[in-house]
Amino acid sequence: MFSRSVIATARRAAVAQGFKPVVARRAFSASVVARGGHSHHHEPEVTGPGTLKPLSEIKVASDLVGPGAQPGTVPTDLEQATGLERLEILGKMEGIDVFNMKPLDASRLGTMEDPIIALSAGEEHYVGCTGFPADSHVTMWLTLSRSRPIERCTECGNVIKMEYIGAEDAHSDAPEDPKTMADFVKKEYWYN
Incomplete structure (x- = not known):
């Protein structure tokens, strides 16, 4: 990377x-080494300073530190991964796509009344619109946030709405959105 x-x-x-x-x-x-003949769905035995916790038991950052490899061995991804990479691996072991990498619905054009929904656990979410039908224009990047959850593509008019699914107090220290021309539009013209 x-x-x-x-x-x-x-x-x-x-x-x-x-x-x-x-x-x-x-x-x-x-090189990749197969250990013990386990399939990737079984929890491997982990020894050393770190422990393997299921995704549901991850509460603090220190839970996302791997145990490392045994002396004289090459570590596996699971043994050496930390942070977000470890979170993603643990999710995949349980069949959960932690970062929801599936593409957004491109079978229709989003409207203000029926927008395309983008789920987000973060304060901001960047979405690339390629038009309707898909790939009808170059990728236009839209920035969605909790304070501005709806954006319209300037190329095709597709409307995308961010639906926040994270903890309510997780981003209480997030900076305020920068001012744009939308901040200077009279309130009576705002879409509600």
């Missing part, structure tokens, strides 16, 4: 630690 190469990152880390930088003579690589 990162644009930096492994070698450049390793050099920076070595210099930061006070070591003489050394260029690697071979490429870094890892």
